[in-house]
Amino acid sequence: METIERRVLVVEDERAIADAVAARLRAEGFVVHLAGDGPSAVQAARTFRPDAIVLDVMLPGFDGLEVCRRIQAERPVPILMLTARGDETDLLVGLAVGADDYMAKPFSMRELTARVHALLRRAQKTVAVQPVQPSQPTIRLGDLEINQAERRVLRGGVEAHLTPTEFDLLVHLAGRPRTVLPRERLLADVWGWADASGTRTVDSHIKGLRRKLGADLIRTVHGVGYALEVDR
The missing domain is CATH 1.10.10.10 (Winged helix-like DNA-binding domain superfamily/Winged helix DNA-binding domain)
Incomplete structure (x- = not known):
């Protein structure tokens, strides 16, 4: 049976964090693309067409909330938002503009990959049940x-x-x-x-x-x- 490669866009301006997340996701079998600011994230979502997005709130250019809003307006995609610990305002706004889940920094790579897998399972389940x-x-x-x-x-x-x-x-x-x-x-x-x-x-x-x-x-x-x- 042919294996379908799942694509994940990681949007994070701290290079060390971005590289660590990308390395862990690639080890899980995902194809990963990195973006480090708001405008490049929106463009990457158009060209790379990810199956899921890991999105930091704090970004140069414009923030992750605006990235989420623009991406979801063009093509719905599961989004895991990364927030500063205890930043409830960003969290609620993120959910309002289309994020599906959130994690507070610092986070474990094990939990992040588990949540990405869960987002993709839910998205696949939704697509599967709609036609029947x-x-x-x-x-x-x-x-x-x-x-x-x-x-x-x-x-x-x-x-x-x-x-x-x-x-x-x-x-x-x-x-x-x-x-x-x-x-x-x-x-x-x-x-x-x-x-x-x-x-x-x-x-x-x-x-x-x-x-x-x-x-x-x-x-x-x-x-x-x-x-x-x-x-x-």
């Missing part, structure tokens, strides 16, 4: 309406623009309304991760959903997980 399920049911819970076929969400008749990961997370919660789902289970079912090393990623996407759909939509059960709190 053209008429996925619309979920209606109270004033929340989730059109799975069109991947559109309305609350109170007002459309909310969600990232692909936010949409998948919401659908998963909506499939079990008022049921508390542990963070670890959400990581496994939505992100495809086998371990619980990314629970903050779940928390950050929940914040994004609350910001776009209302703070009352999702209930936190501290130390456990989350539940969708809408009427059946």
Whole structure:
């Protein structure tokens, strides 16, 4: 069977970090292209056409948030954003403009490669299910309406623009309304991760959903997980 080479664009202006990330990804079998600033990253996304992007927030030219916005406007692609530790503002804006996941610096190369693999598995799974399920049911819970076929969400008749990961997370919660789902289970079912090393990623996407759909939509059960709190 022919092996399909997966392409990853690494956008990082610190050369030592960029080279280390590229070396690890190449060891995993990926074809890697490097870009060191905003304009070259957008151009590389057009010409290299990556299957996934590892994108630092702080870049010369223009920042990673603008890179993410421009790339996603041209061709949707899974993006793993690298942020300074504890920089919640960059994180939430990144998710809003189309990033699928984030990691705070410093990070382990093992976890970074695991997350890139997870992003690609999720993207492949989404493409695979769309042709065989053209008429996925619309979920209606109270004033929340989730059109799975069109991947559109309305609350109170007002459309909310969600990232692909936010949409998948919401659908998963909506499939079990008022049921508390542990963070670890959400990581496994939505992100495809086998371990619980990314629970903050779940928390950050929940914040994004609350910001776009209302703070009352999702209930936190501290130390456990989350539940969708809408009427059946």
